[in-house]
Amino acid sequence: MEFASKIDRLNFKQHLIEGSLYISTTSLLSPQTMFPVLVKRLGGGDLALGAIPVIVYLAYFIPQLFSANYFAQARFRKPFVLRGGLVQRMHIFMLALTIGFLGVAHPSLALALVFCFYAMSQILSGSVSPLWTEFFAKTNSPSHFGKLLGLRNSLGAAFGIINGFILTFLLGSFPFPWSYVCVFILAFLLQMSSLAAQRSISEEKESVRVHPIPVRELIKKALKIVRNNSAFRMFLYSAALLTLSFTSFAFFTVSAMQQYSLNESFVGVFTVITVFGQIVSGAVLGWLSDGRGSRAALMVSGGSLVLATVLFLCRPSFMFICFAFFLMGVNLGPETMLRYHYAVDCAPPDERALFIGIMNAWLAPFYLMNIAAGWLSTLYGYQAVFAASFFFGCAGLFLLWNTNEPRLRHARLQ
Helix, strand or coil: CCCCCHHHHHHHHHHHHHHHHHHHHHHCCCCCCHHHHHHHHCCCCHHHHHHHHHHHHHHHHCCHHHHHHHHHHCCCCHHHHHHHHHHHHHHHHHHHHHHHHHCCCCHHHHHHHHHHHHHHHHHHHHHHHHHHHHHHHHCCCHHHHHHHHHHHHHHHHHHHHHHHHHHHHHHHHCCCCHHHHHHHHHHHHHHHHHHHHHCCCCCCCCCCCCCCCCHHHHHHHHHHHHHHCHHHHHHHHHHHHHHHHHHHHHHHHHHHHHHHCCCCCHHHHHHHHHHHHHHHHHHHHHHHHHHHCHHHHHHHHHHHHHHHHHHHHHCCCHHHHHHHHHHHHHHHCCHHHHHHHHHHHHCCHHHHHHHHHHHHHHHHHHHHHHHHHHHHHHHHCHHHHHHHHHHHHHHHHHHHHCCCCCCCHHHCCC
């Protein structure tokens, strides 16, 4: 792999370290495996389970359009990325304190605070996300963009396997609440280490400075972009349908544990299997994205989502359920970054953050359907949720198949 300069080589290395450490914590803080079981442990019902993806994604996506507009005037992105990242990580530490002090004595209060601190963490992550994406694109060679994303996901998932085994050990060996306290503390330390690596990344070029515009004008501009960019518009439609299909993931772990009468340590087992899927998909889909375009990689990711739902819908043997968690990892690993990749390909250099903000603000309301999925599961069971997920997933794949591949490599900052 050739680099144009020593700075490019150093930045590639630091981005790889930073991303690997941060991504590895997804196996510890998984909203698909760990958090549903924690919510149940604290007395939450199916509606609370359905609210988890709402907290994770709605809180993450809604601020992005407005933060992209507000911070567009900054000359450099790195200072804002570092400050926002520090505050976001402190909320993970607050989760550890909440579970430790309130998990047993006041579980209902602990559950409310868990949702509160987790939502704040996601809001901060979402606010920083458009800036981080531009910072990432500015400080990397365009020819290595997809490869670096794939390697970050694969290496992070490889570390995540180790974390998955640690998660299995902690939940199986220590009593509640200390098992979960240790999980949150470990995640906090790893994320702080990733922030230290991020500080070493060199941002030499100034960003294109754009003055913030009023909210009304911002919305008009966003609507104009969507109307005039047909590839981006079709992509938004397909992504919305796949987001609706994603609602089933929140119920996979609880459904499997109930069906096979599994103990809590299997949360770690399912997490490890999911991480294996992330390892495979991170490397393969990253290279596929660079070679054939992000649309092709998104088709594979979305197809894995639909197939995993089919397996849960058919209620096969335990081995096939394990394979469904592997497919879940194939979807979870690269999907968000592939969406970002597609949006960046569609956008001109001075509007990349805005395109990402539009994409995520558009998708945010669709995550509210997870609450409806919780209501549906309460009335008709998990199979009804899986059936609806399958329908929306197939529709999303159909639209994605008919969406153009922009391949605007020249649109990235050199």
